[in-house]
Amino acid sequence: MLAPQLSQANDSPTKLMIILLETNSSIKQYLKNWYKYDMDIDCPLCGTLTRRHTKYERQVICKTETYTIFILRRRCKHCNITISLLPSFLKPWQRFANHFREIAGRWHLVGKSLNRIAANLSQSGISRRTLQRWKQEFHDHLKRELIRERRRLVDDSAIKESILVLYRKGLTAGDELKIILLSLLGKAKSIPQTGKLLTALNLNLPPQDYW
Secondary structure, eight states, X not given: OEEEEEEXXXXXXXXXXXXXXXXXXOHHHHHHHGGGGOOOOBOTTTOOBXXXXXXXXXXXXXXXXXXXXXXXXXXXXXXXXXXXXXETTSOTTOOXXXXXXXXXXXXXXXTOOHXXXXXXXXXXXXXHHHHHHHHHHHHHHHHHHHHHHHHHHHHOHHHHHHHHHHHHHOOOHHHXXXXXXXXXXXXXXXXXXXXXXXXXXXXXXXGXXXX
16 A cells, blocks of 8 residues: 655745655564665556655654664656655654654543653653643544544434444544544544554555555
8 A cells, every 4th residue: 555745845937745664574674674674666646657766764753762764765867756665654744653652642532641751751852842742632632533434423313323332322532533543544444453553544644645
């Protein structure tokens, strides 16, 4: 699955595009096999087959280790864009691995304080300010999706009736969260195991909604 994100560098005629590559491998496995992800990709803008175009190094921070990985690039001469093939265990412009951010997000949801989370993740060198920003981002995502989901239920009478039955039986906040996540995951029948949720969400969402 490929999820493209297009960004324009300031005062630059060259457009930079990030494409998430669905990589089921771990970071260590990716380190060993990164070259296998160099694949033929058509330009998302014009459909022309892109060409291989160098690579660059990128740091990935986990709980106790920092890895340096290679990110492959492709080039479309027709559209003058460079495409970075980002492994899906990362979010664009984010140094911390998705599973690491997810751990912090889950702890936020169960009520752990920022100080306690920072202490538990102290080996990673993460700052309390970063954790505060993640906390706000997670809450913003949940608030936005909750509003969208409730609006969708109002517009879809068939779904609305089935969900109302659940509410009458005593639907909890956790139950509602599961409904929202399953809706965002598309065809998925269950929520991915811990550590894989953010990656699964980002592969199924448009770039502006990445978690």
